[in-house]
Amino acid sequence: MTTMTGKAIGGGARYVDERLTSANFIRRSMNKVFPDHWSFMIGEIALYSFIILLLTGVYLMLFFDATAREVIYNGSYVPLKGVPMSEAYSSTLHISFDVRGGLIMRQIHHWAALLFVSSIVVHMMRVFFTGAFRKPREINWLIGVSLMILGLLEGFAGYSLPDDLLSGTGLRIAYSVGQSVPVVGTWSTFLLFGGNFPGESIIGRLYVVHILLVPGILLALITAHMMILWYQKHTQFRGPGRTEENVVGSRMYPSYAAKGGGFFFLVFGVVAALGGLAQINPVWMYGPFNPSQVSAGAQPDWYIGFLEGSLRLSPGWEIRAFGHTIPLNILIPGVVLPGIMFGLLALYPFLEAAFTKDKAQHHLLDRPRDKPVRTSLGVMSLTFYFVLWIMGANDIAAHLFRISLNLTTYMGQVALFLLPPLMYAITYRICIGLQRSDHEVLVHGVETGTIHRLPSGEYIEVHAPVQESQLVLSPVEPDHPERIEGERGPRALVSAAGRAVGSFFVAKKKDTSVPADQRERDDDTLTKR
Amino acid sequence: MSTHDSAGGESLTGNTSASAPGDTGRPAKRTSAKSPTGPEDVGPRADKRSERLVATCFGVSSLAAIAFLVVFWALPKTDVAYTPLLGVCLAVSLFGVGVGAILWAKKIMPDEEAVQERHPMYSTPEDAAKTAAVFAEGTEKTGFARRRLLRYSFLGAMGTLALPIVPIISDLGVHPRGNARQLKTSPWKQGDRLTTEEGAPVRIGDLEYGGILTVFPNGNTSPSNSLAPTVLIRLRAGENQPRPGRETWEVDGHVAYSAICTHAGCPAKLYEQQTHHMLCPCHQSTFLVTEHCRPIFGPAARPLPQLPLALDNEGFFVAGAAYQEPLGPSFWERS
Numbered sequence: 001m002t003t004m005t006g007k008a009i010g011g012g013a014r015y016v017d018e019r020l021t022s023a024n025f026i027r028r029s030m031n032k033v034f035p036d037h038w039s040f041m042i043g044e045i046a047l048y049s050f051i052i053l054l055l056t057g058v059y060l061m062l063f064f065d066a067t068a069r070e071v072i073y074n075g076s077y078v079p080l081k082g083v084p085m086s087e088a089y090s091s092t093l094h095i096s097f098d099v100r101g102g103l104i105m106r107q108i109h110h111w112a113a114l115l116f117v118s119s120i121v122v123h124m125m126r127v128f129f130t131g132a133f134r135k136p137r138e139i140n141w142l143i144g145v146s147l148m149i150l151g152l153l154e155g156f157a158g159y160s161l162p163d164d165l166l167s168g169t170g171l172r173i174a175y176s177v178g179q180s181v182p183v184v185g186t187w188s189t190f191l192l193f194g195g196n197f198p199g200e201s202i203i204g205r206l207y208v209v210h211i212l213l214v215p216g217i218l219l220a221l222i223t224a225h226m227m228i229l230w231y232q233k234h235t236q237f238r239g240p241g242r243t244e245e246n247v248v249g250s251r252m253y254p255s256y257a258a259k260g261g262g263f264f265f266l267v268f269g270v271v272a273a274l275g276g277l278a279q280i281n282p283v284w285m286y287g288p289f290n291p292s293q294v295s296a297g298a299q300p301d302w303y304i305g306f307l308e309g310s311l312r313l314s315p316g317w318e319i320r321a322f323g324h325t326i327p328l329n330i331l332i333p334g335v336v337l338p339g340i341m342f343g344l345l346a347l348y349p350f351l352e353a354a355f356t357k358d359k360a361q362h363h364l365l366d367r368p369r370d371k372p373v374r375t376s377l378g379v380m381s382l383t384f385y386f387v388l389w390i391m392g393a394n395d396i397a398a399h400l401f402r403i404s405l406n407l408t409t410y411m412g413q414v415a416l417f418l419l420p421p422l423m424y425a426i427t428y429r430i431c432i433g434l435q436r437s438d439h440e441v442l443v444h445g446v447e448t449g450t451i452h453r454l455p456s457g458e459y460i461e462v463h464a465p466v467q468e469s470q471l472v473l474s475p476v477e478p479d480h481p482e483r484i485e486g487e488r489g490p491r492a493l494v495s496a497a498g499r500a501v502g503s504f505f506v507a508k509k510k511d512t513s514v515p516a517d518q519r520e521r522d523d524d525t526l527t528k529r
Numbered sequence: 530m531s532t533h534d535s536a537g538g539e540s541l542t543g544n545t546s547a548s549a550p551g552d553t554g555r556p557a558k559r560t561s562a563k564s565p566t567g568p569e570d571v572g573p574r575a576d577k578r579s580e581r582l583v584a585t586c587f588g589v590s591s592l593a594a595i596a597f598l599v600v601f602w603a604l605p606k607t608d609v610a611y612t613p614l615l616g617v618c619l620a621v622s623l624f625g626v627g628v629g630a631i632l633w634a635k636k637i638m639p640d641e642e643a644v645q646e647r648h649p650m651y652s653t654p655e656d657a658a659k660t661a662a663v664f665a666e667g668t669e670k671t672g673f674a675r676r677r678l679l680r681y682s683f684l685g686a687m688g689t690l691a692l693p694i695v696p697i698i699s700d701l702g703v704h705p706r707g708n709a710r711q712l713k714t715s716p717w718k719q720g721d722r723l724t725t726e727e728g729a730p731v732r733i734g735d736l737e738y739g740g741i742l743t744v745f746p747n748g749n750t751s752p753s754n755s756l757a758p759t760v761l762i763r764l765r766a767g768e769n770q771p772r773p774g775r776e777t778w779e780v781d782g783h784v785a786y787s788a789i790c791t792h793a794g795c796p797a798k799l800y801e802q803q804t805h806h807m808l809c810p811c812h813q814s815t816f817l818v819t820e821h822c823r824p825i826f827g828p829a830a831r832p833l834p835q836l837p838l839a840l841d842n843e844g845f846f847v848a849g850a851a852y853q854e855p856l857g858p859s860f861w862e863r864s
Binding site: 031032033076097098100101103104107136169172173175176177179180181182183185186190191192193194195196197198199200201232233241244245246247248249250251254255258259261262263264265266268269270272273274275276277289290291292293294295298308311312313314315316317318320323324325326327329330333361363394395405406409 | 634
């Protein structure tokens, strides 16, 4: 650092410090340690896509007109010239065809939205399968579940705004789902839509939801999510020198800031490339919304697909009694089922803690194989979800594989109840198998590649005992249900030459000699005491 | 193997750890001010090479950003390559910064590993007790527990403050009592002409056998009349098996049914004339047209409502009567 820049930074820092007393806070923040692991970057993707969404969304707001007022289109897209349509649809066409760079902004926005929800879901899988949701991080898990649900809502509201035929069909179904709720359903949908479907109000109201209400809540929750993460510090995988009491990794400044900042630009770059090269939601091909028309084979954005699938799988059940109708064929797949799914997801940390009677704090992550019950439950739930999701596109599957559409539905109905328990059993068995293979390495050592010929003529391979530094011992929980009988817990990670008992989730760790932290112990970065 | 990083005066915790042997491209060295070199350091030439590499990334980024401007203004926005080229320029520009920053971190900044102790995730019992005591003392001072009149009137005021929310929310839409009536009212009245999307009335002969036509009441194709779309289908004589009491609802093999699916409200009008199946593309409810559109597959629970047909004195199709049941998806007040 040259003296010139040093002086400039010093002067600026003094100015701020004499007003905010910020030096200690900033130093602690710069020295904050972040553990390095690729799977910790998935959550970052979600954060970065949110930033991209804010940037592109503000731009789109400048051109989009969220009104249902009917206009006659007179823009440069010739096939729709003279067609009556809503102002919302017309202004979307205007952004796509008449604003320079408008189409790429729209497409970047849409791709970033898909990436946002996708990365949240994958991030949640990471947190789930490694046990990162355990005490003391249950609150952040709940915030995360809320972020995911709000992300779905935000996405649905967003792609409903252009008022094209595809999104209008989605809104029509959403209206029917709302209407199916006993007692309050009709009333609440009339309030929301301002009357019978489609009404005049919904586009304008969804716009407020999409650009102000939900993004505001998302922003607040993301801030809370990250402040809690910052305060509680990251979890980390087991490894040499890593304990429940420390964090091993790279410091915020400069290493992590450079990598994280660079990663933001990579994510943005990928989304920009998609936005430029991969067409998404070409609303001009669907035409304006018209309740008497529908396009066959049309699919919602992927994160709504599981609801579409559950609606398709439902049998035609309906209760008519005492002057009232309860359409179970919508209520169960459209309201009750997602309610149960999201409810169980939110409650899982508390359920697991209650069933395992685990009240301890955890900062070291589990390997999925070491918690077969949790891993199997997760795979089981994902299987259930994926069956629903695939069934959201069963017409396309039927077309692709040239089988009867009706057959795909029957298959889905069977698979929904058969596959999840089957996947539970298979996953459990795989976990136990992987544990045993770890155990074998512990007992017999690592293959060295050295072959000896014994005097008897027999060939053997020499196994070297596992070095202490290659071992990462997990505490053996005495009353843990999935412990294999007669084994002292095969929970060792070996990452050694010759035989890397690798795992998808385990950080390969170099041998490090770790010095003690010489700073004051309370180097907390959020609170000053 | 490892050396303490002692730059900057602050007692730091890092140790520059060795990369794997043979990983020669990762010199953990920045400038001369840095700590002694490790075995992975391959000297100033590699260092210069890394620096040039990172600078090249940033340079490419700048060039791509300028190319973005050129495409933005020079190309007509109707050009088929306009959006793809913008995307490529923007992506290259962003990638340049991203890759450059990450290479900078990996190749030029020292590869150090730092350790930080966690702070305990709970307060000491003394702290917790003190906090509880402060709260209890404050509550005691308010007299909230002792002064019943204050307590109840305060809670009452908070409760009544919630009341204004009710009319504010309820005025967002139509008054609740009107709901069911509006949903139950048939958009078709007796004598309404069946008109095409273009507004033309329909007469016998306009439809071939097995033909299907979407019709609207008296030319009202407004999207706000979302339950009105109806399909007119021409069956061959004797194919229709009407429900008892509906024998007169067909006219010369023509039948009319609501196009709005009784499941989730999509237009169910993908008609297959060989099997007389009518399919809703949303959730694949299938209705059998020859048997009063009863559901034979999928999630729908009810047949599509039938519109009685008649001919007016000019020979055009009209509604013989209004729909006899509410149209579209089910709702609580339906029946």
